[in-house]
Amino acid sequence: MSRTEQPESPFSGAPVVAGEDLWRGGARGSEALALLLPLATTCLAGLGALVHRHDRAAGRLRLVAASGLARAGAAEWADLPDDRDAAPALALRRGGFVFVVGDSLGTGAVGTAAVPLTGAEGAVGVLSVLTTGHGEPDEAQRSLLNVLAGWTAARLGGGPDTWPGAEQDTSPGPEPHASPGPEPHASPGAEPVTGPERSVPMGELTAALAEAVTSHDVVEAVAQFVLPPFGADGLVFQTLEGGRLRVVGSAGYPQDFLALLDGMPLADHAPIRDVLGTRTPRFMESRAEIARRYPTMRRVNEVSPKQAVAFLPMIASGRAIGLCVVSFSEPRSFSDEERALLTALSGLVGQSLERARLYDLEHDRARELQRGLLPRTLPRLPAASAAARYLPAGRGEEVGGDWYDLIPLSADRVAMVIGDVMGHGIAEAATMGRLRTAVRTLADLEMPPDELFSRLNDLVSDLGEDFYATCLYAVFDPVARTCTYSLAGHPPPVVVHPDGTVHSPDVAPDPPLGAAQPPFETHELQLPDESLLVLCTDGLVESAARDTDQGLAQLRQILPRATAETACFEATDEDGDIRCLEELCDSVVSALLPDHEQTTDDAGLLIVHARCTAAHDVACLDLPDDPRAAGVARQYIREQLGAWGLGDLVLSTELLVSELIGNVVRHAKGPIRLRLLRSRSLTCEVYDGSLTTPRIRHAGHTDEGGRGLQLVAAMSRRWGARYLQDGKCIWTEQDLPPAADCEGNRSRGSATSR
Incomplete structure (x- = not known):
């Protein structure tokens, strides 16, 4: 030629x-x-x-x-x-x-x-x-x-x-000659170099590897641009970790064979040991050649679906990080050109894989951090079931500043919070963790939403001028059937009624935390029984194609159909309720973020199924503001607990309420009111007109008093105080007897499924 x-x-x-x-x-x-x-x-x-x-x-x-x-x-x-x-x-x-x-x-x-x-x-x-x-x-x-x-x-x-x-060498130097046409020139006396049937598209390959983020991306790029020109149909990436070979990506191999390779000691895989030891590729042109050169690999050789194999070392940062194995289903020879090209490509792939593995490592750490900062599971509460989604930005570290929480309060009340720290990344996630912890601490103090935001605003302001966060904090009271909430630069809640109608209050939010000046506005919603509360961050409803108002309008359009399809108001038990809420979350996310991989902001979604307390599970009594109050309360307790079938709790409840009322008579002021609430526990509340704080004293051995609250703490599962505009409430919770607990749950379950 x-x-x-x-x-x-x-x-x-x-x-x-x-x-x-x-x-x-x-x-x-x-x-x-x-x-x-x-x-x-x-x-x-x-x-x-x-x-x-x-x-x-x-x-x-x-x-x-x-x-x-x-x-x-x-x-x-x-x-x-x-x-x-x-x-x-x-x-x-x-x-x-x-x-x-x-x-x-x-x-x-x-x-x-x-x-x-x-x-x-x-x-x-x-x-x-x-x-x-x-x-x-x-x-x-x-x-x-x-x-x-x-x-x-x-x-x-x-x-x-x-x-x-x-x-x-002694001449001034040769001059190259220009080619008269597009045909390449071969060296005289040398055999023409033959190569793969089609050229490797180096431009596309290098571009794909440059854009590859994960190890999976690198595998896909090599499988798409390298295997076809060589007629190869198998690819395995293996890295060396602690003396063992780990499969980090593959194409064209069955899972059982990959399981055989994954975790194999390097000492047991002779070809790879040779390649990594010498940093020199090995080209095996048939299974017979592999068996002849590496008899210890008989088992792997026999179960392998491939006949010819190129073992290519991947070098990155001056060290061998692993192996790229390109394989073929039929025996074949490798020309010098193919060997040169595969060797060169393995170096390029090694650099890309090393970078991708670093990303994978950071990605896993970021996800673990995010899981640690967000609630692993949401509590199942008497008055609320919930499901949530956190979707990190499609491109980035998969960790950010969006968060949500569901916090049980006294008297079956429920605090719901969703927030968004401005920005995206590890620093914002750390700030989010601090805010979530602060919210849970302040919620335990039974603060109303506006006061909680005032404290939280101070915390964000102390972080520096560049830190801002939007937030929605709401408290659902199942007895009063109200939802009280405050907004700091955040989208308002959306309410889905049991008949499928959707309502979103038109209120102006206060500025974001860190930029606001207290006081914060407090808003109130009346909630029908079995309502759904939908809370979200702006990343769910806002995109390049729509603003927040348009996104909220689309959310309101989606919810009636989605709730009907997922049968959220038809569940007959708690497990079914949670399952429906999970499906509803998926429906909302897929409708609003159909191409999540292209999003640039984190998104948070919290959907809460709010159940109001039945009237027959609540009993209230106004008490006289004098020493007779304790006796009147004890009589009322005996009658009401008898009617509820909780006779086993009469003595302990009488003692608890007597101590609480005695404290009011001695240290506070009226009016005095008693409220009993039957749920998964028995809650006793004593209201008075004083803002003084009850605290447990350390009474001495010779003191005749000062042990009342110690007794309350010992006899209750938990107890506490919450403050109202005109006084306070001291409350205790006691576990129900097993039989009464089962009966109460059956009663409330039938009411819930209406």
Whole structure:
């Protein structure tokens, strides 16, 4: 076959341009350069590439091969002093990658990238590429260029008889010849280089690897752009962790075979041990060759679905991080061109995989942090069931400042909170954790929403001028059937009534926390029994295509259909209720964020099914403001608990209420009121007109009093106080007897399913 009849090079990029005078010398070196130049040019999307050989004795760089250059363009660098300020000489002196901006050879290039060809005794030459892109080559391109240079230096070996044109060292330097047409020129006497049926699309591959974020992305890029040109159908990425091989990605292999490989000790996998130990690829052309060279791999060889395998070391940051295995279902041979290309690609893939694994590690840590900051499960409360979703921004660390919570309060009341720290990332997540902890602490003090926001605003303000957070805090009272809430720069709640109608209050929110000035407004909603409260952050309803108001309008349109489809008002038990709420969350998210991977903001969603307390489970009595109050209360307790079937709790309840009323008579003021609430526990509340704080005293051995609240604490599951506008309420909770608890749940369950 003549030179003009040679098949088109399998590499994307300019054809090799070389005169016969450049190719005198070893065929091995000529073939290496024929492979190197177009691949290096394509790697950097350049105009052309050059290779110089270093003549140490003369202190000069001799041009031995070039591609994509006319004779006049290459002549200026045909013979370079090694102390000249040109890219090849600078790379030689510095011993590493250099990039020089400017069109040094008048070819229209933006700059020149150069790397030394390093042999056993130091730099033996330089590879240079004339670039056209803006700025320096990126990390992936530099990595591939270094891999190509290392492979070429190894092939040339640095000896004079392996370098094309080596015998001409005493001449001023050869001149490359321009190709008259698009056909590449082969070296005289060398067999034409044959390659994969189709060229590897280097531009698309490097772009895909540059954009790859996770290990899965790297696997997909290699499977899409590398396997087809070689006719390969199998791919495995394995990394070395603690002396064992871990499969981090694959394509074309069954899971049972991957399970056999994953976790295998390196000492038991001879081919990989050899490859990682020598950093040299191994090409096995048939299963018989594998069996012959590695008899200890018999079991793996027999169950493997592949016949021919290329074991390619992945080098990153100067160390072997693992292996890229490219495999074939049929036996095949590997040409020099294929071996060179696969070796070079493995270096590029290694850099990308190392970066992706670092992202995977940080991603896992971020997700663990997010899980630790958000509630792992939402409590199942007598007056509320709930489901929630947190969706991090589609691009980023998957950790941010959105949060939600459901907090049980006294008397079956429920606090609901959802918030959004401005920004996205680890710092915002840490701030979110602090705010969530603060909200839970303040909620335990039974603060109303406006007072809680005043305290929370101070906390955010103390974090600095750049910290802001929006928040919605609401308290649902199942006895009064009200929802009291405050807004700080946050979207309002949306209420879904049992008949399917949707209501969202039209209120103006206060500014975000950190920018607001107390006092905060308090708003109140009347809630029908079995209502749904839908709370969300702006990331759910706001996007590039719609503002917050439009998103809320779309949410209100979605909810009637979604609640009907998920049968949220038809559940007959608690498990079914939770399951319906989970399905409703999924429906809302998929409707509002159909392409979540493209979102740039975190999104939070909390849906609460609010159940009001039945009238027959609440009993109230106004008491006289004098010492008779305790006796009247005890009589009422005996009658009411008898009617509820809670006779076992009469004595303890009488004692608790007597102590609480006695404290009011001695230390506070009226009016005095008693309220009993039957739920999953028995709640006793004593109201008075004083704002004094009850506290447990440390009574001495000889003190005749001061032990009342100690007795209350000992006999109650929990107790506390909450403050009202005109007084306070002291409350206690007692566990119900098992039989009464079951009966009460059945009674309330039938009322809930109405």
